Amino acid sequence: MGQPDMSQILAQAQAMQARLQAAQQEILESVVEGQAGNGLVTATIDGTGRLTALSIKPEVVDPSDVETLQDLVLGAFGDAHDKLAKLAEEKMGPLSQGLDGLGGLF
Secondary structure (H helix, E strand, O other), X not given: OOOOOHHHHHHHHHHHHHHHHHHHHHHHOOEEEEEEOOOOEEEEEEOOOOEEEEEEOHHHOOOOOHHHHHHHHHHHHXXXXXXXXXXXXXXXXXXXXXXXXXXXXX
C-alpha cells in the first residue's frame, strides 16, 4: 500500500476545517429556548450560553413560595443549556468523526 498523497490530505483537512468553522459560527449565532413548569418560565440563551431573555408567567409568582420560582428559573435555564449542547453535538459530532478519515493524521 502506497503513501497517501499529501496534497490530497491537506485539501481534505482544509475542507474539514472550513466546515468545522462554519458549524461553530452557526452555533454561536443560534438562540435556544428552555422551559420549566409547562412553560411557566422560559429562558432564552444565545450560542455562547448567555441568558438573553427570561419570561415568567404571573401565576407562578407567589411571594410566600419564592423557592418554587427559583427552581423553575434554574430548570428553564438548564433546559436551554441542554438544548444548546444538543445543537452543538448535532453540528459538531459528524465533523469530529470525519477527522478519522484524514489518512490517520488525527
